[in-house]
Amino acid sequence: MLRMTFGIISASGFDLFKVFSLAYLHQCRGSYNFPKLPHRSYRGFGMEMPTSYATEICMTETIELEIEGIAQGGDGVGRLEELVVFVSGAIPGERVRANVYERHTRFLRATVSEILRAAPERIAPRVSPGDHVPWQHIDYPAQVRLKGAIVAEQIRKFLPNIAVPVQPVIAAPQPWGYRNSARLHVDGSALGYHATGTKTVVDLADDPLLLPVLREALAGLRQLSFAGLINEVTLRASAAYGYAAARLSPTLPADYPALVRLATSWMASTPGLAGITLNDEPLLGTAHIYDELGDVVFRLSLNSFFQVNHAQAERMVAIVQTALAPHGGRLLDAYSGVGSFALPLARFYDEVIAVEVHEPAVHDGHQSARDNRIQNVHFIAGVAERIVASLSGPFQAVILDPPRRGCHPALISAIIAHAPARIIYISCHPGLIGRDLMPLLAAGYQITLVQPIDLFPQTPHIETIIALQR
DSSP: OOOOOOSOOOBOOOOTTTTOOHHHHHHHHSOOOOOOOOOOOBOOOOOOOOSTTGGGOOTTOEEEEEEEEEOTTSOEEEEETTEEEEEETOOTTOEEEEEEEEEOSSEEEEEEEEEEEOOTTBOOOSSSSOTTOTTTTBOHHHHHHHHHHHHHHHHHHHOTTOSSOBOOOBOOSOSSSOBSEEEEEEETTEEEEEOTTSOOEEEOSOOTTBOHHHHHHHHHHHTSOOTTTEEEEEEEEOTTTOOEEEEEEEOSSOOHHHHHHHHHHHHHHOTTEEEEEETTEEEEEOSEEEEEETTEEEEEETTSOOOSBHHHHHHHHHHHHHHHOOOSSEEEEETOTTTTTHHHHGGGSSEEEEEESOHHHHHHHHHHHHHTTOOSEEEEESOHHHHHHHOOOOOSEEEEOOOTTOOOHHHHHHHHHHOOSEEEEEESOGGGHHHHHHHHHHTTOEEEEEEEEOSOTTSSOOEEEEEEEO
């Protein structure tokens, strides 16, 4: 029988299609074309169940169920007798009909086909199609509450003995119109994002997630003929100075004269567009932008990472500074990027070591340090776990802001060996917080702050700043 407490379900690694019975699917539909879906998995359900009921559900079946919780990835969670059902587009408190598109022995995945009883938090979507804004049907205060519940559940599940509470989520001041960058794909005359789990380009006339200057640039490009010339466009805006630049990835062989004509026409029709590059080479105008963060002016190449939500990035720098309580010594910033933390915090330390694998970001960091006359930050290009293990200590503080996959175990071991007094860990994947922090807790560190902050309204993504001290 099923034993489960509904709430947040964590995701890690499980082969999507190993449990499918091809013979049974043929019986259900005659044939089945497997959808191209992202790799997902689920663990920690705490369930025991027979497999008989799972094999009674055809992939094309429509089911009806109550939504009782929210999964880490943003899907609603319900139950169909012995099976857990993850329903995209559903909100806790709703009753829905849903189409099953993926079947496993212990759970199903489905998509809402009809709302039978709507949650009071449900609102009309603003964007269609809206694969890149999967929570746009939830009003923003409810999005913030759900994100807080996701983080709290992951902390409770994997780090049950911490003494500090999870702080309320810091909501974004602008639920729309906040993104300072976008990567758009091109397929013929279609310009937009990939449909979820596919490489199909969904044509998008406008994107209200973007800063106004980027929406203007997108509208300007859509007035021109670009089919056959480019296969990708990266847009980046300066939130501080209000202008934009674009990076074009050409189809091969590149038609350089036609690309110059395209760039010239685009810039002429879009006053806020200050430059266009062809890959990373200047094509017309500027090849980089300047933006501000933490009283530092950053020089940014168009392919270097910078937080997409400027207002929330400012708050993150302030939170990290307060949590570190810096007073000299040495700071290590692993996964430093262009120096989003290293450069604003440099004035509080004698020396800052910034480690980053992406060489263009390291180049940007060097240039920004020179432009701001910051002389005590040293950027090192390389893989964090290798570089940090080779560094000489001591370090009084460490910042870990890894990509979505989290920290490499060798990096955690190297940090423990350096024995800093304070550590800041920033997670964009709540399901990995426990994995990355358990070795630090075992080494004698204690968590002093868990602060979620919403950088990505209209999506289930959430950042969490965690401070540790020994």
